[in-house]
Structure formats: C-alpha cells, structure tokens
Amino acid sequence: MNVNSRSLLAGTMRDVYVAGVGMTDFGKFADRDSKNLADEAVTSALLDGGATPGEIEAAFVGNAVAGLITGQEMIRGQVVLNALGLSGIPIINVENACASGSTGFHLAWQQVATGIHDVVLALGVEKMTHEDKTVSFEAINTAVDLDKRSLMSEALGTGGQDRSFFMDIYASMGRDLMERTGLTQRHLALVAEKAHTHAMKNPRAQYRDSVSVEDVLASREIVWPLTLLMCSPIGDGAAAAILASEDGLRRFSAGENRPRARVLTSVLRSGRLPSDEEQQKSVATAAKQAYEEAGLGPVDVDLAEVHDATAPAEIMLYEDLGFFETEELAAVLVDGKTRITGTLPVNTSGGLLCKGHPIGATGVAQIVELTEQLEGRAGPRQIENATVALAQNGGGWLGDDSAAAVVTILARN
Amino acid sequence: MNVNSRSLLAGTMRDVYVAGVGMTDFGKFADRDSKNLADEAVTSALLDGGATPGEIEAAFVGNAVAGLITGQEMIRGQVVLNALGLSGIPIINVENACASGSTGFHLAWQQVATGIHDVVLALGVEKMTHEDKTVSFEAINTAVDLDKRSLMSEALGTGGQDRSFFMDIYASMGRDLMERTGLTQRHLALVAEKAHTHAMKNPRAQYRDSVSVEDVLASREIVWPLTLLMCSPIGDGAAAAILASEDGLRRFSAGENRPRARVLTSVLRSGRLPSDEEQQKSVATAAKQAYEEAGLGPVDVDLAEVHDATAPAEIMLYEDLGFFETEELAAVLVDGKTRITGTLPVNTSGGLLCKGHPIGATGVAQIVELTEQLEGRAGPRQIENATVALAQNGGGWLGDDSAAAVVTILARN
Numbered sequence: 001m002n003v004n005s006r007s008l009l010a011g012t013m014r015d016v017y018v019a020g021v022g023m024t025d026f027g028k029f030a031d032r033d034s035k036n037l038a039d040e041a042v043t044s045a046l047l048d049g050g051a052t053p054g055e056i057e058a059a060f061v062g063n064a065v066a067g068l069i070t071g072q073e074m075i076r077g078q079v080v081l082n083a084l085g086l087s088g089i090p091i092i093n094v095e096n097a098c099a100s101g102s103t104g105f106h107l108a109w110q111q112v113a114t115g116i117h118d119v120v121l122a123l124g125v126e127k128m129t130h131e132d133k134t135v136s137f138e139a140i141n142t143a144v145d146l147d148k149r150s151l152m153s154e155a156l157g158t159g160g161q162d163r164s165f166f167m168d169i170y171a172s173m174g175r176d177l178m179e180r181t182g183l184t185q186r187h188l189a190l191v192a193e194k195a196h197t198h199a200m201k202n203p204r205a206q207y208r209d210s211v212s213v214e215d216v217l218a219s220r221e222i223v224w225p226l227t228l229l230m231c232s233p234i235g236d237g238a239a240a241a242i243l244a245s246e247d248g249l250r251r252f253s254a255g256e257n258r259p260r261a262r263v264l265t266s267v268l269r270s271g272r273l274p275s276d277e278e279q280q281k282s283v284a285t286a287a288k289q290a291y292e293e294a295g296l297g298p299v300d301v302d303l304a305e306v307h308d309a310t311a312p313a314e315i316m317l318y319e320d321l322g323f324f325e326t327e328e329l330a331a332v333l334v335d336g337k338t339r340i341t342g343t344l345p346v347n348t349s350g351g352l353l354c355k356g357h358p359i360g361a362t363g364v365a366q367i368v369e370l371t372e373q374l375e376g377r378a379g380p381r382q383i384e385n386a387t388v389a390l391a392q393n394g395g396g397w398l399g400d401d402s403a404a405a406v407v408t409i410l411a412r413n
Numbered sequence: 414m415n416v417n418s419r420s421l422l423a424g425t426m427r428d429v430y431v432a433g434v435g436m437t438d439f440g441k442f443a444d445r446d447s448k449n450l451a452d453e454a455v456t457s458a459l460l461d462g463g464a465t466p467g468e469i470e471a472a473f474v475g476n477a478v479a480g481l482i483t484g485q486e487m488i489r490g491q492v493v494l495n496a497l498g499l500s501g502i503p504i505i506n507v508e509n510a511c512a513s514g515s516t517g518f519h520l521a522w523q524q525v526a527t528g529i530h531d532v533v534l535a536l537g538v539e540k541m542t543h544e545d546k547t548v549s550f551e552a553i554n555t556a557v558d559l560d561k562r563s564l565m566s567e568a569l570g571t572g573g574q575d576r577s578f579f580m581d582i583y584a585s586m587g588r589d590l591m592e593r594t595g596l597t598q599r600h601l602a603l604v605a606e607k608a609h610t611h612a613m614k615n616p617r618a619q620y621r622d623s624v625s626v627e628d629v630l631a632s633r634e635i636v637w638p639l640t641l642l643m644c645s646p647i648g649d650g651a652a653a654a655i656l657a658s659e660d661g662l663r664r665f666s667a668g669e670n671r672p673r674a675r676v677l678t679s680v681l682r683s684g685r686l687p688s689d690e691e692q693q694k695s696v697a698t699a700a701k702q703a704y705e706e707a708g709l710g711p712v713d714v715d716l717a718e719v720h721d722a723t724a725p726a727e728i729m730l731y732e733d734l735g736f737f738e739t740e741e742l743a744a745v746l747v748d749g750k751t752r753i754t755g756t757l758p759v760n761t762s763g764g765l766l767c768k769g770h771p772i773g774a775t776g777v778a779q780i781v782e783l784t785e786q787l788e789g790r791a792g793p794r795q796i797e798n799a800t801v802a803l804a805q806n807g808g809g810w811l812g813d814d815s816a817a818a819v820v821t822i823l824a825r826n
Contacts, residue, residue, distance in 0.1 A: 012528065035560070054688060064487050067480040073555040074477050074510040075809035075816040078683050082558070082811060088686030088695065091817070092516055093508040097487040103505055107520065114527035115425065142486040145495070147448070270491050273501030275467060282501065396488035398495060403488040404504070 013113040014245050017413065018261040019252045020049025021368040023239035026206045026356030028129045032236060034066060038080035038125045041238035041361075045121070049242055050254025056242065057117040058090040060104030062124040063360040064097055064395075065139040069130055080125060095360075097143035098309065099268075099395030100124060101239065102363025102406035106266040108243050109408075113263075118248030124365065125238035126358035133161070136234045140164035140359070143396040143403065152399065163222050166309065167231055169397055171223035174312035178225065181329055183315065185225045189216035190333045191311040192230045192353055198340060199350025201380040206235050206356030216311075230311035230353070237358035239365035259412045261374040261389075264294035266408040271401045282405040283394060284320045290390075290407040291322070298322035301344065301409075302386045303373060305366035307394040308351040318346075321392060321407070340381060348373065348381045363393035363406060374412040387412045426526040427658050430826065431674040432665045433462025434781040436652035439619045439769030441542045445649060447479060451493035451538045454651035454774075458534070462655055463667025469655065471503040471524060472534040473517030476773040477510055477808075478552040482543055493538060508773075510556035511722065512681075512808030513537060514652065515776025515819035519679040521656050522821075526676075531661030537778065538651035539771035546574070549647045553577035553772070556809040556816065565812065576635050579722065580644055582810055584636035587725035591638065594739055596728065596746075598638045602629035603746045604724035605643045605766055611753060612763025614793040619648050619769030629724075643724035643766070650771035652778035672825050674787040674802075677707035679821040684814045695818040696733045696807060703820040704735070709801060711735035714757065714822075716786055716796045717803040718779035721764040726807075731759075734805060734820075753794060761786065761794045776806035776819060787825040800825045 022044025024037050038061075046053065061077030072079060077091045096103040101124025108120040130136045141164055144152060149165070157168030177183060193213045199205035211229060219228040243263065244252065267290040269282040276285065291297050298321060306321065308314035315333070318324045323344055324332050332338060338346035349355040349369040352362060370389040372378045389410045396403025435457025437450050451474075459466065474490025485492060490506045509516040514537025521533040543549045554577055557565060562578070569585050572578030590596060606626045612618035624642060632641040656676065657665065680703040682695040689698065704710050711734060719734065721727035728746070731737045736757060737745050745751060751759035762768040762782040765775060783802040785791045802823045809816025 067555065068486055070559075071555060072559050073481055073552070074508055074513075075556055075558075075811075076508070078809065078811060078816040079558045079560075082684065085687050087684035087811070088682060088689065088698070090519075090681040091683035092520070092681070095487055095489070095506040095508060096504075100487075106503075107505070110524070110527070110529055114523070114529060116523055116527060139486070142480065142484060143488055145488075145492045146483075146485050147492075268503040268505070269501060270504035271495065271500035274498050276501065285501070396491065398488075398491060398500070403491040 014115055016109050016112045016243050016245060016263040017249050018241055018371045019244035019249055020045040020051065020242040021240065021371045022048055023204060023365050023368045024237050025204045026235050026237035026358055029236045034070065034125050034127045035080050035083050037127065037236060037238035038123060039084055041240040042084055042121065042123060045240035045242050048254060049252040051252045053085045055119050055251050056086060056089060056121045057119050058111060059086060059121040059123060060092050060094055060108045062094050062100030062104035062363060063126060064095055064100045065126065065128060065359065068139040068142065069135065070127055096404040097395030098359045099363055099393045099404035099406050100360040102393035102408065103268060103404060105241060105364055105367055105408065106268045106406055109263050109266045112243045112245050118245045119251065120243050121240060122243065122364055123238065123240045124361035124363055126360040127236050128234050128358050129236050137164040140166060145398065148399055157223055167222050167226060170310040170313060171226045173316065174225050174310065177312050177316055181326055183330060185217065186213065187330060187333045188225060188230055188311040189213045191308065191314050192216040194339050195308065195347060195351045195353035198348050198381065199354030202350050202355060205350040205354050206233055207354045226310055232309045232352035232357040235356040235358045237356060237361045239361045239368050241364050241367045258375050261371040261410045262413045264409040264411050265290050266406065269405045270403055271398045281320055282401050283392060286405045286407040287321045290409050294409040296388060300388050301390045302388050303345045303348060303383045304390040304392065305347055305349060305369050306392045308347055308353050309357065311353065314346065317392060340383065345383050348383065366391040366393060370410050374410060427528060429522050429525045429656050429658060429676040430662050431654055431784045432657035432662055433458040433464065433655040434653065434784045435461055436617060436778055436781045437650050438617045439648050439650035439771055442649045447483065447538050447540045448493050448496050450540065450649060450651035451536060452497060454653040455497055455534065455536060458653035458655050461667060462665040464665045466498045468532050468664045469499060469502060469534045470530040470532050472499060472536060473505050473507055473521045475507050475513030475517035475537040475776060476539060477508055477513045478539065478541060478772065481552040481555065482548065483540055509817040510808030511772045512776055512806045512817035512819050513773040515806035515821065516681060516817060518654060518777055518780060518821065519681045519819055522676050522679045525656045525658050531658045532664065533656050534653060535656065535777055536651065536653045537774035537776055539773040540649050541647050541771050542649050550577040553579060558811065561812055570636055580635050580639060583723040583726060584639045586729065587638050587723065590725050590729055594742055596743060598630065599626065600743060600746045601638060601643055601724040602626045604721065604727045605629040607752050608721065608760060608764045608766035611761050611794065612767030615763050615768060618763040618767050619646055620767045639723055645722045645765035645770040648769040648771045650769060650774045652774045652781050654777050654780045671788050674784040674823045675826045677822040677824050678703050679819065682818045683816055684811045694733055695814050696805060699818045699820040700734045703822050707822040713801050714803045715799045715801050716758045716761060717805065718760055718762060718782050719805045720807040721760055721766050722770065724766065727759065730805060753796065758796050761796065779804040779806060783823050787823055
C-alpha cells in the first residue's frame with residue numbers, strides 16, 4: 001500500500017543533496033556529554049557545507065537512551081541544539097532504538113523532497129557510557145517489548161553483566177544462520193576481522209587495532225557463537241548531516257566544485273506487514289521498496305554501510321539487501337568480496353563493530369561515511385568511482401523482526 | 414525564513430481531513446497500561462472512521478515519559494501498536510515534552526498534505542501515574558535543560574513532593590502576569606472555575622465536579638498564586654486522530670454524510686528565533702505563521718483548545734494567540750467571554766486543568782475535541798455553527814520560552 005501511495009509522488013519530489021556532514025570520534029569519553037558531542041558534529045557539518053546555523057530551517061534529533069542514561073528526556077534535541085544558537089525553528093526529537101538517527105534522516109529528507117523546507121539538519125547523538133556498565137546494558141534492553149522480555153529471555157537467554165539482551169538475540173540468529181547455511185564460527189570471525197582492517201583506516205573509529213581471525217575466535221565468548229570481537233561496543237558519539245534542495249544548496253559556500261551526494265530515496269519500515277503473505281523481514285521489504293523508488297537494483301550498489309551490530313548480522317544483511325545469494329555467502333567471506341578491495345565493499349568505516357555504535361548516532365554516521373565516499377574524500381578508505389551507495393540501519397526487536405528498518409540510497413551527482 | 418520556504422508549497426499542498434478520532438477517558442487508572450490505553454484510542458478512531466488497521470499507511474506516536482515511568486523506551490509506538498496488528502508500516506516515535514502529541518500530529522499532517530501518504534495515524538499516549546508520586550513529578554521535571562535546572566531552581570523554586578518544578582515556573586509567570594496586567598488571584602480562579610464548568614459536560618474529563626471560584630481560591634496553595642485547582646493534574650490517557658487525503662477518505666466507510674474537519678495548517682516552533690529582533694515567544698510566532706498560512710486571523714476563530722497547564726497560562730495565551738488585548742483580559746474573564754456560552758469559547762473540553770493532561774496525549778486530545786465540535790457532535794458542549802477552531806499545545810521550558818509550541822487550525826468543510 002505504501003508503495004502505491006508513494007507513487008503519487010513519482011516525479012514530484014525534489015532532488016535532495018547532502019550539503020554538509022560532520023561527526024565526532026566514536027569512543028568512550030568520560031568527560032564528554034551529549035551537548036559537547038552534538039556541538040562538534042553540527043559545527044563540523046556546518047563548516048563542511050560553509051553555512052551558519054541560521055540557514056537551518058528545521059532539525060530532527062535522533063537519540064535513544066538519554067532519558068535512561070543521563071536523565072534528560074523530552075526535549076533532548078532542544079537542549080543540545082540551543083547551545084549552538086539553534087532555536088525557534090522546528091526541532092523534533094525522534095526515537096527508534098538503534099535506528100533513531102536514520103529515522104530522523106528519513107524525515108529530514110521527506111521535508112526537503114516535498115518542499116516543506118530547503119535546509120534541514122539530521123543529528124544523531126548518544127551518550128551511552130555510564131560508570132556502571134549494567135546501566136548501559138539495561139538501557140539497550142528497553143528496545144524490546146518489556147512485557148515480552150521474560151518470555152524472550154526464557155527462550156534466548158537473559159543478557160547479563162557483560163552484555164545486553166540483544167547479544168542473546170543476535171547469538172540465536174547467528175546459530176540459526178550457521179545451521180541454515182553451513183557457515184562456521186570462522187566465517188563470522190572474518191566479518192569482524194574485516195571491520196578491524198577497515199577501521200584501521202578510519203581515524204574516527206572506536207577500535208583501530210589490527211586484529212586477526214584467530215584473535216577474534218580467541219576473544220572471550222559472549223554467547224555462542226559470538227565472541228567479544230564479534231559484538232559492537234558501547235560508546236559515545238554524534239553525527240550530523242545537513243540536507244538541502246537545489247535552492248538550499250546555493251546558501252552553502254563550501255564544496256561548490258565537489259561532486260555531491262544526492263539522496264535517491266529513504267524507506268522506513270517497522271516490523272513485518274501482516275498482509276505480506278511471504279512474511280518478509282522488514283529490512284527486505286524496505287530494501288525492495290528502496291530499489292524500486294531509486295530505479296536500480298543491488299547490482300548497482302558500489303558500497304554499503306549496514307547494521308553489523310554483531311558479525312552474523314552483517315552476513316544476514318547480505319541476503320536481505322539482495323547483495324548475495326545464500327549459497328555464495330561462504331565464498332564472499334573467504335574471498336573478501338565485501339572488503340575495501342572487493343567488488344562490493346561493506347562497512348568501509350569499520351561498521352558498528354569497530355567504528356562503534358553510539359546507538360542514536362549510528363544511522364547518521366553511516367550517511368557521513370557514504371557521503372565522503374561519494375564525494376571522493378574518504379582518504380585511505382576511498383572506493384574508486386563510488387557512484388551508488390546504500391545505508392541500512394535497524395532498531396529494536398519485536399520478537400520476530402526489527403522494530404525499525406531504514407534503507408537509504410545515495411548517488412554521486 | 415521558514416515562512417518563506419513554506420511559500421514554496423502555497424497551492425501545492427493537498428487538503429487533509431480528520432477521518433476519525435478516538436480517545437480514552439483521562440484519569441488515574443492503576444489497572445491500565447500504555448498498550449491498553451492506546452488500544453482503546455486507536456480502535457475508537459478506526460471505528461469512528463469506519464476503517465480497519467490495514468488502511469493506516471504510517472503512524473506517529475507521541476509519548477513523553479514512558480522511559481522514566483514504565484521503563485519502556487526506544488520503540489514505544491511499535492510496542493503499543495503491534496498489539497493492534499499495526500506493523501510493517503513506518504512507525505515513528507516523537508517526543509517533545511507536553512507537545513509530543515501535537516508534534517506527531519504536525520508530522521502526520523505534513524505527510525498527507527505533501528502526498529507521501531494518504532492515511533496517517535497520530536497517536537498520543539501517556540501512562541503518568543506511579544505509585545510514588547515523586548517519580549511522576551521528577552519525570553515531568555526532565556522537560557527542562559537538566560544542566561540549568563539548579564540555576565532555574567535557585568531563581569524560581571525547586572518543585573517538591575506535591576508538585577513538579579513546572580508549577581514553580583508557572584507560578585512565576587503568574588506573578589509576572591498579575592504585576593503586568595493588574596489581574597488578581599481571583600481572575601486566575603475564574604479560569605479554573607470555567608474549566609470545571611466545561612468539564613462537567615465532558616464524560617471523558619478527569620475532574621467533572623462542580624467547583625466555584627471560592628473553592629478554587631480556598632484549595633491548597635501550591636506556589637503562590639497557584640492553588641491546587643489552578644494546576645493540571647497527573648493522569649493517564651490516550652488520544653488518536655487519523656488524517657486522510659481526499660483519496661484516503663474514500664477508504665473510510667463511516668461519517669460520509671457528516672461535515673468534516675479539515676486541517677488548514679499546523680505550525681511547530683521550538684523556542685525563540687535568535688534572528689527575531691522582537692524576541693517574540695515561540696507560541697506567538699507560531700500563531701502568526703499559522704494565521705498567515707490559513708489565510709485568516711484570530712477574529713475568525715470560533716473556538717480553541719489551549720495549553721492551560723495552569724490557570725494563568727490560559728490567560729497569557731489569550732494574548733499570545735491574538736484573541737484579546739492585554740487591557741481586555743479582566744473583562745474577558747469576568748464577563749465569561751471564553752466560556753461555552755461566550756463569544757470565543759476556550760477549552761470546551763475542560764482543558765488540561767479538568768479534562769486532564771496525560772502529557773503525550775494532550776495535543777491529540779485537543780484535536781479530538783475540536784473535530785467533534787466542527788462536526789457538530791460535541792453533545793452538551795456543542796458550540797453552534799463552529800467553523801474555525803484552533804489548537805495550541807506547548808512543551809518543555811528553555812529558560813526563556815517553551816521548547817515546543819504547536820498551533821494547528823482546523824475548519825469545518
């Protein structure tokens with residue numbers, strides 16, 4: 001039904017460009033708070049575009065756990081943006097678990113594409129570290145239906161002192177994946193090793209150390225088959241992307257001569273459609289719709305940032321996004337097809353596993369990486385001739401599917 | 414700048430209709446949770462419009478304190494809507510303190526008006542009561558910048574066992590209002606008495622008892638000049654409004670022959686515009702923009718639901734919304750011009766003071782009341798020939814202004 005209703009817009013939506021991007025380093029920063037992180041990300045994005053705060057007409061702020069970690073609820077966006085002189089415009093706080101950042105980006109894109117505004121900011125910010133780690137884990141655990149938590153835990157495990165409940169969920173998916181495909185724990189380790197190799201080239205990544213497949217396998221077991229290095233870490237960070245129409249872009253003084261990343265589409269889905277007889281996962285439905293709207297297919301994608309909250313998640317996403325068939329997966333991993341040097345590089349940033357995963361910031365940080373790639377300024381991570389890029393961000397768990405799946409496709413203009 | 418950019422859309426936005434509304438009673442319900450409340454509101458709205466959940470293409474869910482009161486963060490909307498079979502569509506959780514509901518409504522309207530969807534649900538839901546009242550108050554207190562809380566408290570008071578910090582803020586505003594206008598505490602009491610009189614005609618209101626001006630003045634002092642009956646209560650509730658384009662409306666089987674409430678515009682502002690030399694309050698800026706976009710003025714408004722979180726707030730809003738001049742205020746109150754029987758009835762529902770104020774639900778509940786009024790089915794509260802109605806919802810406090818101000822104008826079609 002949505003696809004149909006969206007067709008109303010075919011040909012009427014305006015081109016939307018990424019006018020500026022910025023982000024903080026991701027990591028554990030005891031001395032930085034949400035304001036400080038947001039300030040750096042937004043200021044960098046404005047500087048990147050050559051614009052002042054006064055050019056921003058509206059802002060979406062994605063955050064997931066400030067209420068539980070820092071106590072600041074309800075007006076999180078206003079609090080972090082006010083310090084920058086951003087006030088008076090519409091500021092909208094959105095929350096969609098680990099997909100909070102991309103949900104804000106999705107709405108920002110809609111506002112520019114439909115002509116409501118010419119320049120809109122999407123900010124993702126998360127202060128996740130807490131002196132008591134279990135506070136961070138328990139905050140993450142709220143991304144499931146709490147009434148069903150004990151039922152889920154009975155089947156899957158309980159989370160614990162060393163992990164969020166999501167690691168139990170992902171471990172279960174990993175075991176299913178291995179059973180279904182014949183992949184081994186070593187195949188999963190290849191994803192984590194790749195993430196580390198990529199992150200070594202990304203100065204903003206949380207973990208930039210050299211790690212071998214053997215190191216991944218030898219690291220502490222979290223829940224079988226996941227080892228510590230197969231799991232995304234707790235971290236702090238912020239990322240910002242400023243979207244602009246063609247008219248809006250004229251207000252930006254920087255980067256006139258650089259190629260521009262244009263948003264072809266952004267699709268958001270929350271769980272499975274009850275009417276979908278195939279009962280496809282929301283990420284597959286979202287990807288299908290995104291390809292249709294962008295007028296291209298997985299074969300056209302030059303690189304992607306995907307939601308590798310754990311190593312097996314990335315492999316499942318290869319299937320869900322139509323990148324590879326099930327029977328190809330082992331060869332893809334062994335041959336390194338998704339490495340920077342491969343045919344379809346995935347998570348050149350280091351991904352959630354190594355760049356880090358301050359949850360509300362992640363969706364926008366993916367856009368930052370892909371924009372820099374499409375504009376040819378990704379430094380040692382640069383993919384030659386990157387023309388089409390895909391971002392996929394997931395959030396929450398409904399028992400049988402993600403609570404939010406966002407797929408965004410960008411292209412070099 | 415926003416007004417300019419919005420003019421891009423002049424003539425291109427589609428008509429948006431309220432296709433169905435529903436809400437729960439507001440009150441303190443120890444045995445009801447967010448799911449139960451949301452279920453009743455959404456089911457009622459679907460029944461009101463004669464539609465099934467399958468017709469809803471996207472949903473915005475406004476909630477403010479579930480994370481702090483119930484523990485459920487991050488995917489609040491998915492959790493409450495899933496039980497109804499609403500899944501797979503985009504579900505977006507928005508938070509803007511006491512304006513969370515109207516923020517969701519604002520975005521839902523934009524999606525229908527710009528052609529992204531034909532049928533969108535705006536749901537506001539709040540479970541605020543807690544066995545320990547101070548938990549509820551402390552949750553409300555997060556709607557300020559927590560870093561500035563102690564500074565604000567030094568100037569204004571601290572909140573306490575019997576009140577949220579917002580009552581200190583509103584009391585300070587009330588004292589300023591009295592000093593500036595010469596209004597007395599008795600004038601404030603008239604607002605509370607009116608709210609009670611209106612709420613007696615509203616079976617869904619939290620307080621439906623008969624209360625005199627003397628009763629209001631004699632009730633316990635919270636912070637001078639506010640007495641208990643001049644303050645909106647803690648409560649639970651949910652409200653839902655389904656918005657539809659003309660095409661979308663054809664999918665609704667009920668109410669074909671009734672007049673329809675059409676959304677003329679909805680404007681959201683967060684704090685004061687730094688570039689505004691007059692430094693107008695966001696609610697005044699939002700109202701001015703809303704009148705411009707709707708092509709009418711305050712004189713055209715037949716009735717309004719405004720954010721009377723306390724009695725003096727309603728009086729200040731008479732000025733900010735352009736309803737009355739400062740020098741008229743005393744006469745307006747004494748003569749009952751804003752009563753159901755007056756020339757410009759305000760808060761026919763009983764308002765936040767008596768209908769209640771489950772904060773995330775309030776903005777949508779205002780729309781429910783105004784829709785029923787415009788459609789001529791408000792029963793004993795009916796305003797004859799109501800043609801234009803205005804809703805104003807505010808949220809949070811930035812030290813010098815609201816963190817969110819939403820003004821929506823509806824008209825009978």
